Structures are given as structure tokens and as C-alpha cells.
Amino acid sequence: MGIAIxxxxxxNSGKTTLFNVLTGARQHVGNYPGVTxxxxxxRCVSGIDEFHVVDLPGTYSLSAYSLxxxxxxxxxxxxxxxxxxxxxxxxxxxxxxxxTLQFMEMGISVCIALxxxxxxxxxxxxxxxxxxxxxxxxxxxxxxxxxxxxxxxLLKTVADHAxxxxxxxxxxxxxxxxxxxxxxxxxxxSEHFLxxxxxxxxxxxxxxxxxxxxxxxxxEQNPQMDAWLSSVARKLTHHLDTxxxxxxxxxxxxxxxxxxxxxxxxxxxxxxxxxxxxETSDKIDKIVTHxxxxxxxxxxxLMGLYQFTFTYSAVPVGWCEDFFGWLAGxxxxxxxxxxxxxxxxxxxxxxxxxxxxxxxxxLFMFLGISFLEDTGYLARMAFMLDRIFRLFGLHGAxxxxxxxxxxxxxxxxxPGVMAARTLKSPKExxxxxxxxxxxxxxxxxxxxxxxxxxxxxENQARxxxxxxxxxxxxxxxxxxxxxxxxxQGPATPFVMELxxxxxxxxxxxxxxxxxxxxxYIKKAGTVILGISIILWAMMTFPRLDTxxxxxxxxxxxxxxxxxxxxxxxxxxxxxxxxxxxxxRMGTALEPVTRLAGFDWQTNIALxxxxxxxxxxxxxxxxxxxxxxxxxxxxxxxSERLQSAPGWGPITAFSLILFTIxxxxxxxxxxxxxxxxxxxxxxxxxxxxxTLLALGVSIAFFQTATWVMS
Amino acid sequence: xxxxQLRQMQVDQTGTIAGIKARGELGTRLRxxxxxxxxxxxxxxxxxxxxxxSLRIMxxxxxxxxxxxxxxxxxxx
Ligand SMILES: Nc1nc2c(ncn2[C@@H]2O[C@H](COP(=O)(O)OP(=O)(O)O)[C@@H](O)[C@H]2O)c(=O)[nH]1
Ligand SMILES: [Mg+2]
Numbered sequence: 001m002g003i004a005i006x007x008x009x010x011x012n013s014g015k016t017t018l019f020n021v022l023t024g025a026r027q028h029v030g031n032y033p034g035v036t037x038x039x040x041x042x043r044c045v046s047g048i049d050e051f052h053v054v055d056l057p058g059t060y061s062l063s064a065y066s067l068x069x070x071x072x073x074x075x076x077x078x079x080x081x082x083x084x085x086x087x088x089x090x091x092x093x094x095x096x097x098x099x100t101l102q103f104m105e106m107g108i109s110v111c112i113a114l115x116x117x118x119x120x121x122x123x124x125x126x127x128x129x130x131x132x133x134x135x136x137x138x139x140x141x142x143x144x145x146x147x148x149x150x151x152x153x154l155l156k157t158v159a160d161h162a163x164x165x166x167x168x169x170x171x172x173x174x175x176x177x178x179x180x181x182x183x184x185x186x187x188x189x190s191e192h193f194l195x196x197x198x199x200x201x202x203x204x205x206x207x208x209x210x211x212x213x214x215x216x217x218x219x220e221q222n223p224q225m226d227a228w229l230s231s232v233a234r235k236l237t238h239h240l241d242t243x244x245x246x247x248x249x250x251x252x253x254x255x256x257x258x259x260x261x262x263x264x265x266x267x268x269x270x271x272x273x274x275x276x277x278x279e280t281s282d283k284i285d286k287i288v289t290h291x292x293x294x295x296x297x298x299x300x301x302l303m304g305l306y307q308f309t310f311t312y313s314a315v316p317v318g319w320c321e322d323f324f325g326w327l328a329g330x331x332x333x334x335x336x337x338x339x340x341x342x343x344x345x346x347x348x349x350x351x352x353x354x355x356x357x358x359x360x361x362x363l364f365m366f367l368g369i370s371f372l373e374d375t376g377y378l379a380r381m382a383f384m385l386d387r388i389f390r391l392f393g394l395h396g397a398x399x400x401x402x403x404x405x406x407x408x409x410x411x412x413x414x415p416g417v418m419a420a421r422t423l424k425s426p427k428e429x430x431x432x433x434x435x436x437x438x439x440x441x442x443x444x445x446x447x448x449x450x451x452x453x454x455x456x457x458e459n460q461a462r463x464x465x466x467x468x469x470x471x472x473x474x475x476x477x478x479x480x481x482x483x484x485x486x487x488q489g490p491a492t493p494f495v496m497e498l499x500x501x502x503x504x505x506x507x508x509x510x511x512x513x514x515x516x517x518x519x520y521i522k523k524a525g526t527v528i529l530g531i532s533i534i535l536w537a538m539m540t541f542p543r544l545d546t547x548x549x550x551x552x553x554x555x556x557x558x559x560x561x562x563x564x565x566x567x568x569x570x571x572x573x574x575x576x577x578x579x580x581x582x583x584r585m586g587t588a589l590e591p592v593t594r595l596a597g598f599d600w601q602t603n604i605a606l607x608x609x610x611x612x613x614x615x616x617x618x619x620x621x622x623x624x625x626x627x628x629x630x631x632x633x634x635x636x637x638s639e640r641l642q643s644a645p646g647w648g649p650i651t652a653f654s655l656i657l658f659t660i661x662x663x664x665x666x667x668x669x670x671x672x673x674x675x676x677x678x679x680x681x682x683x684x685x686x687x688x689x690t691l692l693a694l695g696v697s698i699a700f701f702q703t704a705t706w707v708m709s
Numbered sequence: 710x711x712x713x714q715l716r717q718m719q720v721d722q723t724g725t726i727a728g729i730k731a732r733g734e735l736g737t738r739l740r741x742x743x744x745x746x747x748x749x750x751x752x753x754x755x756x757x758x759x760x761x762x763s764l765r766i767m768x769x770x771x772x773x774x775x776x777x778x779x780x781x782x783x784x785x786x
Contacts, residue, residue, distance in 0.1 A: 285763075
């Protein structure tokens, strides 16, 4: 058993970099139980000591307002690591120590890894390490995580101090608060109220700070104590309000910062340069967030990211397709025709190919986004776009997910959904996850291309533009709708840091990208494979044998009648498809979908589209008895649709609308469920989107037919 | 010296925070990021649509929406 250490620190303090320096490749990414916050663990060895390292989420504080903060503090309390290594950004000491103080108040043994010493030096900030250490009574190790400098010192310090218990820090919060705290602490100690986990003074502080998590826990354990403590807190709040026009939370924060300032003033930190000097970062910001240049540059960057993700990944995606095509060809030769062959080729190989086909996309997308995130540009983008996205209950950083999903037509919702990880606000993030599938992903394009070529050949470009517009407006309006109904609640505060511009390291980018891609393969991959087999079964069973051939189709629709009387030539593939579960669903749904102008053939194709949107085209081909239709070259199908009964521009546009809005393909659904942390949201997106699409299509179809008649 | 709301400050204007009126989550977030009375700030820039605003405090840059900035009272220099 090694020494358990937890890394904690502010976002952008270099926590991930330090974690990578410590653990190298021996790391493993998962989630904290029950929440979507990422948990990284790893091992590292130095001399005779072995360490078990956990990377806590980056936080500025330890309040109960964000999931990250609750996760960090729960982990420390429940898992009791031997030491918390607190990464502190030396170039930003004052704010970083605010978190350090809160660890110290919890009575946890803390060691400071004073990172970014190179940056501090460049900015002319001189830090007296020995003095800082003695004033805080904590070990402090200077570091440059980026180069690995200080690593061994840090591990040695941790090994030396891990066993010593530190005394908790007691900050004076002024007479009024201190008196209340003392009174509360006495009773908390004698009643052993929550003391199995927390220090009495900390519990008392949390009551004064109105900490929801502790209040809830307290109420459950001892309602009487809870009521008493709350009444003390209320009295104090009232007193402070009338005498000083302030409140306990405010005073507590003031005093913490006051404590930090007093320490830094004792010669710990000296600035050898003018503090108000304009940093290089600020100069860059003058251009990058400029009123006119900023947005132009942003458009260019988004286009660049898009190109990078979808153009450069095309080659490896092609290899993937070629490989699985080749494999399918081999199996085709080896197995004799029949169920097994169909299962292996259409179920398993297509399924695995489908899972892995997304990998290059996801890899390139994360590489691009990690680069933008690590340089600091992502935060600027959120800053510039926030005003617009906020109108719809989203966040400035939502833009990434929308663009990658197909905000520029041709993206993909799977990496798009994953791109929403950069969003830290939970409600805005969920709304983003649920609306990005409305964008025009690359798989929807063949469907649009087919319909536009068949029915709008005069205005192709204009119709494509209208489609893009509808999907954006639709997505934003639905986001607004969701944020005012199922995901209600006020906007998460936008108080956000704009980190200084930095050049990311290749190693950092590579680890980050690989980790996330691997997670996709591992977590989503298995589920996706399973579902693709189920879908295969739905399109195959029950099978049509010669006996049923003579007595087809249960439903008494026109087409069935036409079929029996032999008005229409039906090939075996189309008949088998119609006989399958998917086919029956399509037929059964016809009375409803008729209102939107869709016949049963279209319905089956839409069911198939749940596997992947481009399947709509090939399934439509089969249903209209055209054999195998290549989605990339659907000229024959286009002609067939033009002459098919019931088809016309109105039906076509109704189907386009339906395709924009209906259920995401199941790969995206699986990803939504994984990213949202609950299957509930995966199911919601399937049901809600399909109903919405049906509503929109029916409304359009009925209105358009009425207007035209 | 006059007190004004942070929202009214011009780019490059400096001042000292005089008070934070927000409580609850927003108040906590603001204070966690160092927006407490006595700290000096400088308005760094505004987003293209004049909202949010970015400001410099304790040597780093922070962004705030205008409706959040309304809770902050500043004594301008
Ligand atoms: N100059 C310098 N840059 C660093 C140092 N440590 C990390 N960085 C850079 O700071 C940025 C943020 O680091 P990261 O580890 O992602 O921070 P996190 O948000 O705390 O995980 C990255 O671009 C790192 O390369 C350091 O000691 N010196
Ligand atoms: Mg990180």
C-alpha cells in the first residue's frame, strides 16, 4: 500500500501537468461515483516510496455550490488521503491561497506545490519560500511542473510529512463571528454533531456560511442541533445586517483574504516590477477580443477547428472504412449465405466499424479543442459569445459543441456532445447536450442532398442554406424551451478566469486527447455494439419465408392492397424488410405519419436512420425496391421518388424538417446518456426530439397543403 | 471620491471595491474569485456586445456579466 495523496488546486494552476509529471503513463481515468466529474488516478514511485495519486477537480474554493467543489471536499473527508498536495500558482499567489486556507481550516495535512515559479520570476515576483512555509506552518516546494523541476523534492517532502498530523488553522473572523463560533463549537463538540467526519469549528463555519450540503446532513443527523445552530446563525446574520450592513459569508471571505494579505505583506512576496505593467497576454487580448477583429478571428478559428477535425480525420476514417469493408468482403467469401453471415457482416462488423469509425473524428476534435483550451483561447471565445448564447439559457462556451456537431454543415453530434465537456455550468451543459443533435451532421447531408436534388433542383444552395438556418434557430429555441421547463433555473454565474495565453506542450495535448478517446471506445463502444446488433435484428426478424410470401402484410393500407393485386413489382429484399419488426413499426405508424406526408417506406427508412442518419437513404432504396443504393450517389432513388405517388416538394421538405429534429442516432444517444450521467436524458432526447419533429413536420405539411390547395 | 456600480466603469478605469451586495451562490462565487472590499481593480475590456466585462484583480483577469457586475460597488480613482 503506497502513500495516498490527492492533488488539489485552482483551475489553470498546472494540476494536470503535475499529475502527468508524477504518474507518467501509469494513470487511469474514471468518474467519481454517481457524478460526471472526471476522476484521474495514478501511481508513482520515488526511491523506496510508492504513491497513489488522485487528481481532484480544479476549484477556487470549497463551497457547496458546484459539483466539483463538493466532490473535492467529500473525497478528502471520506477517503482521508495521507496528504493533500495543493498546487499553488506562484504568479497568482493571493487568490490561490484562498483555497489553501480552506483546506487548513478543515484540519487536513496540506503541502504546497508552488508551481509556475518560472512565470513568477519572469513577472518580477519574488517569493520567500522559507518565510511562506513558516508563516503558514506548511511544507512548501517550489516547482516548474511543465519541465518537471521540483518533482523529486515534492515527493520527498510528501513522504516526510505524510504521517505528521497538522494542527488546523483558526482564523479570527472578528468579535461577533468568533463569539458565535465559540458558542457553537462548544455544543457541537459535546453533542458530537457531525464530528465523526468534520472538525467542530468547520461545521460551525459552514452553518454561518449557509452551506446547503452540511445543513442537510445536519438536519438528518440531529434536527434539534440543526435548528439550534441555524437559529444562532440567523441571529448573527440579523445582528451583522443591522450593525455593519454585512452578512456572515461576506465577513468570513473578507477575513480570509485579510489573513492572506497580512501574510504576504510580511516580506513573503516582493514585486521587483511595476504591478500595473501591461502583460503580453493583455496586449494579445486587445486584438483577440477586439470589437471587430475579435469576432472575425473567432470565425476563422472555428472554421479552422472544423477543417482540422473533419478534413484531416478523413484519411484515417477512410482507412477504417476500407479495413472493415475488406473484412466484410473476406467474411462474405468465407461464410455461406444465411443468418450467421448477415449477423456477422451487418450486425457485428458494421457495428464495430461504426464504433471505430468515429474514433479519428473524436481524436482530432479533442486535439483541436484541447489546444484551444490549453492556450486560453476557449475562455476568450466564451467571453465574446456569452451575450448571445445566454439569451437562450446557454453559455458562451456552448459554441464549440454546436460547431462540431454540424453548426457548419457536415459535423458530427458524437464528438459534438463530447465537446460539451468544456462547459462547467451544469444546467447550460445539459441544455447544450440535448440541442446539439439538431445541427446538420455529415450523415444527414446525404438525406438532404437526395431530397433537394429530387425536388428543389433549381434552388439547391438556397434550400441548403435554409436548412442550416432552421437547425440553428430550432436548436437555440429548443434550448430556451428546455431551460424554462425541464432544466429550469437561473443562469450559472459567469464569474470566470481568463487565463494568460500559454503555449501547450505536445505531451499534455497527447495525453489529454488519448485519454478521452479511449474513454469513448471503452464506455460508449460496448453499448453501441450491442445496440447495433439489436437494430440489425429489428431489420431482419421475423424473417420472411415462402409461406408468408404468399400471404403478405397484415395492415390494410393502400400499398398492401396494391402489393397483393400485383400493381407494383416487389422484390424480395423490400418484402423482407417490410415483414421485419422495423417494417411493421413503419406500417403501423403510417396513419400518424400520413399527417406529415410520410408513407410506410419512409417510416422504415426513418427507423433505420436511428442506426445512422445516412441509412435513411439506403433503407429508402430497399423499401422502394431499388436494391442497394449508395448514399453518396443516389440518382436512381431520386428519380424514383419524383415519380412515386404522394411525393412532391411539400412531402420532401416535411421529411427534411423531420430529419433535422428527430431522435439523434443511437451513437449520439449513448454519448448523451454517458455525458449527462443518466440514461434518463438519453431516452428523453429520443422521445422528445421525435415528438418535436413529428409536430413540426405535421404542422408544416398540413399548412403547406392547405395553402397550396 | 464617488461610489459607482462596476457596470458603469469605463475600459481602463481603476478603482477599489467598496462592497458586494450579492449573497447566495453569486455572492460566494464573486468572493471566491477575490472580489472582496479593499481590492483594487482595473477594467480590462468589454466583449464585442459590451457584455460581459473583463477586469484585472490581484494580478489575474476575471470576467463578469453586467447583471453580476451590478452587485459590485466601486470607489473609482
Ligand atoms: N510556464 C509554465 N507553464 C506551466 C507550468 N505548469 C503548467 N503550465 C502550463 O499551464 C497550462 C495549464 O496547465 P494545466 O496542467 O492544464 O492546468 P490545470 O487546469 O490546473 O489542470 C498548460 O498550458 C501548461 O503547459 C509551469 O510550471 N510553468
Ligand atoms: Mg486540468
